[in-house]
Amino acid sequence: MIMADIQQVSFERIKHKKKMATEDLIFTILNTTFLVLFAVVTLYPVLNTLAYSFNEGNDAVRGGIYFLPRKWSWRNYEEILFERPGIRVGAKITVLRTIIGTLTSLAANALLSYILSRKKFLFKSGMSLFWIITMYASGGMIPVLILFRYLHLTSSFWVYVIPGMVSAFNVMVMRTYMLGIPDSLEEAAQLEGAGYMRVFVSIITPLCKPVYATIALFVAVYHWNSWFDAMLYNRFDPQYTTLQYELMKLLDSVSATTGATSGAAMTAATANTITPITVRAAASIATMAPIIALYPFLQRYFVTGLTIGGVKE
Amino acid sequence: MEISTSKSKKQKPVDIDKPKLTVKEFKRQWILVVISVIYVIYGIIFYYLPLAGWIIAFQDFKYNKGISGSKWVGFDKFKFLFSDKTFLMVIRNTFCMGALNLIFSTVVAIAFAILLNEVKNKYFKKSIQTISYLPHFLSWIIVVAIVHDALTSTGIINDILMRLHIVQTPFPFLARPEWFWPIVTLSNLWKETGWNAIIYLAAITSIDPCLYESASIDGAGRFQKMLYVTLPGLRPTIMILLLMNIGNVLNAGFELQYLLGNGLVQNVSRTIDIYVLNWALDARNLDYSLGTAAGIFKTVVSMTFIVVSNYIAKKKGDERLF
């Protein structure tokens, strides 16, 4: 087909192509420069945090550290990785919830998106509205806590997995993607006698790898980063603590102080609770690292997604 | 060769083939209905049951008295909110910061995704993408500390401005109310652009490559392809995300404004969530009723935004939520 086209190319077209090539080059240069600049700007906070995390604590308090540590030290990592109570339990629970939570949530979201993306589904609008409302209407922290308490979800691992399993936002993103898959594929399969579930498993799912990868990334990152639920539901159950909750205790020890003890009541034992910036930085880097390592693995699917077009013929 | 162009054309409203509720159709899709029922039960338990807590907005709720024992006060809590000048001010702040964030983060993320998509070198592309979403993993506490530091009188921004002789004395960015919203918007862009672009990058992969080929054949340049192939290909995703995020405009945030704000800019920095924290979650007087009333207000506004924008999208024949 392309060959046939080329044969029809006129002289004008060739001239046009040359112009395009220069345009192309300029664009590539500008685009590359822009993206590199953008990368540098966005990389800065990470580099800065990295520099702090390898700097000696007392020295870092003085500020003025940008790209490189001033006084090198491993101490901060030692402190958070080996000396913090609950880090090991937290790491175990976080890995577990990330794996279990991502798999269950992906399955639950995918199935719901599939149903909502069926153009012939009878209750499509109602069901969509039902889930969209859940995005904006919330009873607030306290009613949810009381509910979970009666469901025996507090003081348990499952509070991390079950309540957040279906997310309307993710469902809508997936549904949009699935709507883009031509109906003809589904119809053809159905003619061959495949039921709805069969179509979902063997036709839709393989085509949805890029969006599955995206949602999996979202959900995994959510699970990896969450700490508020650990605190809210399992505050006094150290066996269900999460990594981020343990690190949050370090990060946040300054900002939450209230005015209750504003008299002369503070003593050395109680007042000296500020966490060194260096330890906070090390904590941030330590939690970022594993989830970032996951990304290239998922990134593959974004690229393979390009072949979908071919399947469509 | 017939190219499937369902996405490149404007999506027709699907009402034409809207299914009719018949016994036959019901039987045919029974499995979908059964699964839906399970989802509805799940949704009712985890999302709708807690909404029963809304009734405390009409009470002077005291925890020890419970819902049955607390005094009913009707709309008093709402009256308190809307008669407080500060509350009206925080609504304005929340809305403006939410809207600024929605507009800029959407536009910049799309632009970034499209530009990144134009990169041919696989490794370069992957590296840039990975770097760009790294800040998402830093907590606001860390990022705000960096932003704050950069904007002080001896910070890097003033340093540059003074070296370039744009200003003679350091400019107090953090003390000026008019600079607060731009700083918040830029901080959001800085931290989240790469992350927000992921969705669009994934959506770009679903665009049929044949469309690019045929566009090339028709003599389209890089820009034209971006404008006439990539952007329309992203349209459904953009529309859906936009619709959903419009509902989130009043959830403009808490942490960023709380950490970045100070006494001098409090009239533009406080959001609804900060207001609720100050007035309703005061340890000395936990006023859940007031907090719930503010929550209901937010939900009502969000739902109104969603329904209206969904209606507009439907009219225009665009992608819609329900």
Next chain:
Amino acid sequence: MKTKKIVTLILASMLAVSSLAACSNGGGTGATDATTGAGGETQATSGEKEIVDFTMFAAMSGKEKDANNDIQEIIAQKTGVRVKETWLTGQDAGEAIGSIIASGKLPDLIDGGDGSVTLYENGLLVAWDDYLEKYPNLKEMYTDEEWDKFRMDDGHIYWANVFGNSYNHINTATGQNGEAFWIQVRVLEWANYPKIETLDEYFKLLEDYAAANPELPDGTPVIPYTCLCEDWKYYCLENAPMFLDGYPNDGCCIVNIDAGMDKPKVVDYNTTDTAKMYFKKLNEEYAKGAIDPDFATQTYDEYIAKLSTGRVLGLCDQYWDFAYNIMGPFASPLQATDGTEFRLDQIGCDYVPLGLVAKKGMSQQWHSYDDELNQSSGCAVTTSCKDPDLAFAFLSALLDQDIHDLRFWGIEGVDYLVDENGLYYRTEEMRENWKSDSYKAKHTCEYSYCPQWMGMSRDGINRMQPGEQPSEFVLSLAEPLKKCFEAYGVGTYVEFLNSEKVVNAPWYPLWSWSNSISSDTPGGVAWKKMGETKHLWLPTVVMSKDFESDWAAYQAAYAECEPEKFLEEAQAEVNKRLETAQSYGWTPN
């Protein structure tokens, strides 16, 4: 009734669903099987005493101890109780207390901070009354009159504040833990140790010194004066007029006793002539560039970073808020521009407190010599605690001298040594250890929100806490600081500050009331609005180019908050406290 039925119905259905959920998910991984820990379950430790694990929550920020903390284990062996402490994270006290109550799972011990009353109102605390009789150690903490101040409206005592309580009521403080205008000793040394009494003298000295010594040895430019305004810590800017007029730290207002101690009158310090004079002075100094240009917007971290470089010559703050965080940086070696090494504490960057007053020759009360009782919050035992008697026995045991020494001095031979006279002392290394966070996490166990003493130890030789031990105190001073104290002929910060020695008034300190007032009353609402207004206007008037008109605008905005409603309630509280004291036989002398 109807609502109750509906609620029951909903709950019943929830329960049914939850048991279903439990069935379908019970067979998951083994990760959820562990059920040790909370709730006071006993764990047998090999052959030794059974140790009960308690949990404790303090609605403050703090640091957790490592598992197997050395001293924690020793105390556990002695008392049979090990307490896991948890602190506030990412929530403020109100949210935290609210969510703990709603979750239905309470720790065994709790310090609810601002939320203490909420806990009491929900009937979640165990009354101390019976246990006070049983455990004299606890009873000893306060006099009957003081205990009565802790009584709630049902007549019972539910918590005891653990701080600032001196054994036998003899306050032996060496330091000024409270507020003052602080100045670096090198500035005083440079000016030949002058007597500084007023704001004018103070700022003049700061300016002169900065002009003569614009840089530190490492080239960092000095900042004559800075001031923190972040969140509630804006007291650094806000409440100086109260002290300048010679009044003690009542926190929220001045209590004027010109008409006699039995006729106290509450006065607003925000509208006095002294307030205007003070802010005008700050305004002038800001215009001259003597005040840090970022003072109004700096965060606490930035403030500490600034102080840690030694470049700030003067500031107004409470000691505990800045001093502990700059000790480390001040003691670490730095490189000067000429390549030599120096330490900030050795060149005289340490701060000493100045008790400034509005007019020369006035007396002042920046330091208060007696204990300050804060009855609004404290250590409590919850109704979830399975063995409250054991909990109180534990709290009592913490006050035994040997355990108290373990908590605050550490292990003899490891953390402190004893000389032939029985005096405790520490080596340089021991002192450094106790400054290290990681050492504290794995070795020390203060149980810092449980009952404790200040002042003189029961042995009559040592102090309850090392910070107050005079010998320790002198040893911990850097050379320039010692020289400064010698020059003024004093031995401690308290003597240096030289506040007027007065007996605490019966209503003092009033901040124990203002810190706990809620927005439930008109006065509480006014108090909150006053705070918001001052947060906006005080930095504005300091930075103003036209002080007079901005000051007028500020006063107008302030009046709109109806401060008189707040003052009315403050006056009522003062009167109430006065009456209580009188019922115990207090008379104005």
